Amino acid sequence: MMQQNTFQILADPTRFRIIEVLAAGEQAVGELVQAVDIDQSGVSRHLRILGEAGFVAMRPDGARRLYSLRPEPFQAIDDWVRTYRKLWESRLDRFEAALERRYARQGEEKQ
Amino acid sequence: MMQQNTFQILADPTRFRIIEVLAAGEQAVGELVQAVDIDQSGVSRHLRILGEAGFVAMRPDGARRLYSLRPEPFQAIDDWVRTYRKLWESRLDRFEAALERRYARQGEEKQ
DNA sequence: TGCATATGTATGATAATGCATATTCATGGT
DNA sequence: ACCATGAATATGCATTATCATACATATGCA
Numbered sequence: 676m677m678q679q680n681t682f683q684i685l686a687d688p689t690r691f692r693i694i695e696v697l698a699a700g701e702q703a704v705g706e707l708v709q710a711v712d713i714d715q716s717g718v719s720r721h722l723r724i725l726g727e728a729g730f731v732a733m734r735p736d737g738a739r740r741l742y743s744l745r746p747e748p749f750q751a752i753d754d755w756v757r758t759y760r761k762l763w764e765s766r767l768d769r770f771e772a773a774l775e776r777r778y779a780r781q782g783e784e785k786q
Numbered sequence: 787m788m789q790q791n792t793f794q795i796l797a798d799p800t801r802f803r804i805i806e807v808l809a810a811g812e813q814a815v816g817e818l819v820q821a822v823d824i825d826q827s828g829v830s831r832h833l834r835i836l837g838e839a840g841f842v843a844m845r846p847d848g849a850r851r852l853y854s855l856r857p858e859p860f861q862a863i864d865d866w867v868r869t870y871r872k873l874w875e876s877r878l879d880r881f882e883a884a885l886e887r888r889y890a891r892q893g894e895e896k897q
Numbered sequence: 898t899g900c901a902t903a904t905g906t907a908t909g910a911t912a913a914t915g916c917a918t919a920t921t922c923a924t925g926g927t
Numbered sequence: 928a929c930c931a932t933g934a935a936t937a938t939g940c941a942t943t944a945t946c947a948t949a950c951a952t953a954t955g956c957a
Binding site for chain 3: 689720
């Protein structure tokens with residue numbers, strides 16, 4: 676489910692950046708430190724917060740800790756924002772429209 | 787586009803609540819005040835913030851001000867989270883699957 | 898005059914940050 | 928096999944800045 680908490684996690688610029696970087700795949704703490712402009716201790720702290728909120732998973736690799744994104748919070752956001760789709764859709768949304776085009780194309784191929 | 791700012795707007799519990807209430811449709815300030823647990827002045831201030839961030843539009847109605855949701859920020863979030871769909875999809879997502887069921891049903895009806 | 902909403906000002910709480918230090922693990926020398 | 932050293936990461940503590948809030952007051956409209 677969507678806890679309002681989720682947005683508090685994303686509200687911090689450093690955490691947001693960390694998530695962007697993790698979108699490219701698993702990263703060690705040291706690599707994340709290079710991508711942001713705060714101290715290593717701050718990055719570790721943000722990773723703890725992200726972990727407790729379910730945004731990231733951790734996997735030890737020797738002395739290093741590899742962090743990666745977990746899908747659940749993003750799914751929750753996706754579900755939440757879907758509630759507001761009625762604001763910009765009459766009936767079919769863009770994604771649905773794209774799908775319909777795809778179905779049309781598949782139909783052509785099969786004939 | 788998606789400014790990281792967007793999540794800072796949603797991070798505040800009172801603003802989040804206001805948005806939830808506005809999802810039901812246009813509301814006057816006084817109506818919103820009843821839905822949250824802070825002072826009227828605070829609600830007005832949050833509405834200002836929401837307005838500057840593009841979340842709400844305002845329409846005067848006599849001495850009252852009617853506020854309503856604008857679609858753009860929600861579209862932006864929708865686009866943003868789509869980037870992270872790869873985290874939980876191999877190929878077909880749930881929405882697409884639902885659509886396929888719909889197409890299947892329509893096919894049945896037509897036969 | 899009275900109702901609805903906005904704003905100025907002060908206050909308090911929360912949370913991010915840096916620095917110093919602790920911890921955990923790997924490595925090389927003896 | 929053991930110990931010392933160094934690299935990678937986490938945590939305790941103090942500081943600082945930001946921001947939500949209330950109260951009082953101003954503004955606009957009936």
